[in-house]
Amino acid sequence: MPKAFAWILAAVAVIVLALFGLAIGVALLNQDRPSGALDTELEGVTVSTAATSRPKPEPLPAPVGDRRCWRTFGGDPRRSLARPTASLGLPVRKFVWTRGLESYIEFPPVYCEGDLYVNSFRGTTYALDAETGRIRWKQRVGGTLPSSPAIDGPRIIVASQDGTVTALSRHSGRRLWQVRTAGKVESSPVVVDGTAFFGSHDGRVFAVRSDTGRILWAYQTGGRINASPSVFGGRVCVTTYAGSFVCLDRRTGREQWTTYLKRDAFRYESFYASASTDGSRLYSVARSGKVAALDASSGHVVWTAGVGGLGYTTPAVADGRVFAGGFDGRLRAFRASDGSELWSTYVGGRILGAPTVIGPYVFLSTLEKRTYALRVTDGAIVWRLPLGRYSPGIATERTYFFSLNGRLIAVHGRDVPATSP
Numbered sequence: 001m002p003k004a005f006a007w008i009l010a011a012v013a014v015i016v017l018a019l020f021g022l023a024i025g026v027a028l029l030n031q032d033r034p035s036g037a038l039d040t041e042l043e044g045v046t047v048s049t050a051a052t053s054r055p056k057p058e059p060l061p062a063p064v065g066d067r068r069c070w071r072t073f074g075g076d077p078r079r080s081l082a083r084p085t086a087s088l089g090l091p092v093r094k095f096v097w098t099r100g101l102e103s104y105i106e107f108p109p110v111y112c113e114g115d116l117y118v119n120s121f122r123g124t125t126y127a128l129d130a131e132t133g134r135i136r137w138k139q140r141v142g143g144t145l146p147s148s149p150a151i152d153g154p155r156i157i158v159a160s161q162d163g164t165v166t167a168l169s170r171h172s173g174r175r176l177w178q179v180r181t182a183g184k185v186e187s188s189p190v191v192v193d194g195t196a197f198f199g200s201h202d203g204r205v206f207a208v209r210s211d212t213g214r215i216l217w218a219y220q221t222g223g224r225i226n227a228s229p230s231v232f233g234g235r236v237c238v239t240t241y242a243g244s245f246v247c248l249d250r251r252t253g254r255e256q257w258t259t260y261l262k263r264d265a266f267r268y269e270s271f272y273a274s275a276s277t278d279g280s281r282l283y284s285v286a287r288s289g290k291v292a293a294l295d296a297s298s299g300h301v302v303w304t305a306g307v308g309g310l311g312y313t314t315p316a317v318a319d320g321r322v323f324a325g326g327f328d329g330r331l332r333a334f335r336a337s338d339g340s341e342l343w344s345t346y347v348g349g350r351i352l353g354a355p356t357v358i359g360p361y362v363f364l365s366t367l368e369k370r371t372y373a374l375r376v377t378d379g380a381i382v383w384r385l386p387l388g389r390y391s392p393g394i395a396t397e398r399t400y401f402f403s404l405n406g407r408l409i410a411v412h413g414r415d416v417p418a419t420s421p
Contacts, residue, residue, distance in 0.1 A: 033260055033268070034222020034242050038253055039204055044182030047213050050175055069112035070394045073148035073188035074314070074354075077231035079276045081316035082357035083395060088413025090361065090373060090383045091400050096410040097133035101126060105403040106146040106353075107188060108391045110156075115170070116401060117156050118408060119145035125158050127173060130399070133410060139173035141166040143184075147228070152191040152210045159185040165198055165206075167213060177213030179206065187238075188228040188274075192250070197236050199225030205238055205246070207253060217253030221246045227274040228314075230282070233296070239275050239284050243268030245294055247282075257299035263288050273354075274314040276322075278336060283322050285311035291324050293339060303339030307332055314354040316362060321376065323362050325351025331364055333379060343379035347372050353391030358400070363392040369405060 074081045103122030110117050115136065116128045121144050127136040143162025150157045155167045155176060161184040167176040183202030190197050196210045201224050207216045223242025230237050235256060237247040243263075247256045261269040269286035276283050281293045281302055289311040293302045307313075308328025316323040321342065322334045327350040333342040349366025356363045361373040365388040373383035385402070387409075393402035398416040402409040 034203075034244075036219060036221045036246060036255055036258060039218040039220045042215065042218060044202070045215065045218070046180045047177065047208075047215060048180075049177045049213065068396055069151065070110055070396065071112055071151040072110060072190045073107055073150075073228055074230075074274070074276065075356075075394065077190050077192050078279070078317075079190075079228060079230045079274050079314060080278070080318065081276060081314065081354050082318035084318040084357055084359065084376075086359040086395055086397070087415060088359065088395060088398050088400070089415030090413065091385075091411040092414050094411075096399065096412060098410070099128065099133040099135070099408045101406055101408065104389065104406040105408070106390050107148040108356075108393045108403045109401055109408065110148055110151050111394060111396060111401065112151045116408070117149050117151065117170075118403060119147060119149055119158060120406070121146055123160070125149060125156070125168065125173070127156075127170070128408065130401070130410070133408065137173040139168055139175075141168070141175070141178070146186050147188040150189040150191050150196065152194075152196065155210065157189045157191065157196050157210065159187055159189055159198055161186060163200070165189060165196070165208070165213075167210065179208055179213050179215065181206070183224070186226045190229060190231055192231045195250075197229045197231060197250075199227060199229060199238050201225065203240070205229060205236065205248065205253070207236070207250075219246075219248050219253045219255070221258075226272045227284075230275050230277050232277055232279055235296070237275055237277070237282055237296075239271035239273065241270045241272070243270055243286075245271075245275060245282060245284070245292075245299060247296070247299065259294055259299040259301065261286065261290070261292055261301070261304075263290070272312050276315050276317045278317050281336065283315045283317060283324075283336075285313055285315060285324050285326075287311055289326050291315070291322070291334065291339070293322070293336070305332075305334055305339045305341065309350070312352050316355045316357045318357040318376070323355045323357065325355060325364055327351070329366070331355060331362070331374060331379070333362075333376070345374055345379035345381065347381070349388070353389075356392055356394065358395045365389055365392045365404060371402065371404060 103120040143160035181200040187199040223240030307326030349368035369388040371385040
């Protein structure tokens with residue numbers, strides 16, 4: 001046999017063996033991909049209620065000044081992180097008030113009817129008068145609290161890393177009910193039509209009655225959940241550390257679709273960031289920095305893009321744009337329909353918390369303790385504050401409420417008349 005022919009055969013054999021090994025590797029990877037199912041056993045889950053589980057209705061504060069509520073992380077059940085029609089203008093230089101909370105604040109506050117509610121990482125939930133910053137009450141439910149509470153009528157609902165989700169009276173902070181899961185809960189709850197939705201590190205998405213805590217259904221995704229569920233169009237959707245987007249029927253918990261995203265031929269992606277949505281597509285950022293948009297009805301991947309470095313920011317979605325930051329110090333705007341990059345602005349610090357769109361501006365904070373406002377249209381920096389970490393905050397009709405490095409700050413907008421009611 002000629003030497004050249006022998007070398008050719010040897011090379012072919014090596015290639016065949018390599019392809020065979022690759023096929024085995026891919027097959028094993030796919031075999032290890034978790035599959036989901038409704039969980040009817042509810043192992044490790046308990047529900048407890050206060051001695052009086054149905055207290056008499058308690059009075060809520062009369063609305064003052066800012067009448068539009070911001071009831072949940074993201075501002076709405078879609079987690080859009082956007083109020084594009086807000087007209088309060090950029091923040092003024094003078095603070096209305098500022099309040100330290102003795103621990104850093106990882107997720108922004110929520111607001112309704114004159115009161116702010118915020119979780120500190122140390123484990124305390126605070127209710128504050130939005131006009132003065134005075135603390136109305138504070139309550140510890142146990143564990144650290146890297147999430148936003150959710151407002152539901154006379155209740156607020158608080159998730160904790162001790163594995164619990166607890167309903168407190170908005171009026172007094174009194175505990176009403178508590179659900180204990182088998183894993184930590186970092187997921188910010190959301191309430192729609194009397195049902196509270198949240199995810200747990202144990203891989204389950206829960207739907208519970210917001211008035212009693214009774215579990216309506218639980219779905220085991222097979223992957224750890226740090227993210228907050230998005231609710232829209234009869235669906236509840238969540239991302240997982242196993243690399244999946246999971247969409248369920250909001251009323252029954254039955255799976256509508258599940259899509260896994262791969263980082264490369266051998267690894268799946270991993271999602272800390274929640275999915276935000278415009279109703280047509282779901283958007284999220286994987287920890288690798290990949291930005292993904294999926295069709296909301298089918299789960300098909302519409303486009304992918306990327307941010308530089310690690311990615312932990314839940315994208316903000318507004319007016320056909322998707323805003324996402326990475327650890328490379330850049331905030332990027334993508335066209336929602338096809339993922340093309342519209343602009344990229346360098347701010348010089350790692351972006352961990354979610355950006356927020358308020359009117360024509362997108363706000364972001366960095367781990368290097370700086371907060372910026374960029375113009376939505378072109379990414380130009382138009383305002384900055386030498387405070388930061390982690391998510392910038394929220395806004396109502398006339399007031400910005402920033403939550404920066406353990407401090408709440410109230411600032412009026414420039415376009416709000418001083419005599420605004």
